[in-house]
Amino acid sequence: MKTRFHALFGVCLVTLMLGLAPLSAMAQEVEPINVNTAGAELLTELPGIGPSKAAAIVEDREANGPYESAEDLTRVSGIGDGTVANLEDQVTF
Known part of the structure; x- marks a missing residue:
């Protein structure tokens, strides 16, 4: 059960990071x-x-x-x- 939780937590964390990646790219494209x-x-x-x-x-x-x-x-x-x-x-x- 503990291993399953860690695997699910890891998948969720990676998904969250990938989902937020476009936001950081947009933040860098600021107009002068x-x-x-x-x-x-x-x-x-x-x-x-x-x-x-x-x-x-x-x-x-x-x-x-x-x-x-x-x-x-x-x-x-x-x-x-x-x-x-x-x-x-x-x-x-």
Whole structure:
């Protein structure tokens, strides 16, 4: 009986994992965020961008005009080359 339970549990676990696999694939296919139109709340979804940096991005954009490239984000205090490298494929302009 115990062996039968383990076999059934294993089958259920594998089935569950296979059923959830498409969800993880979909989660990876996220549309890039346009930093020139996104609000602060949406910008916080970017890696390394919390609420204060997101607000600073919006503030800088309104004061100095739109961003033309990821490198332009370095004009925001606290955003350096490392953060920009992590954002390059996740943002549009």
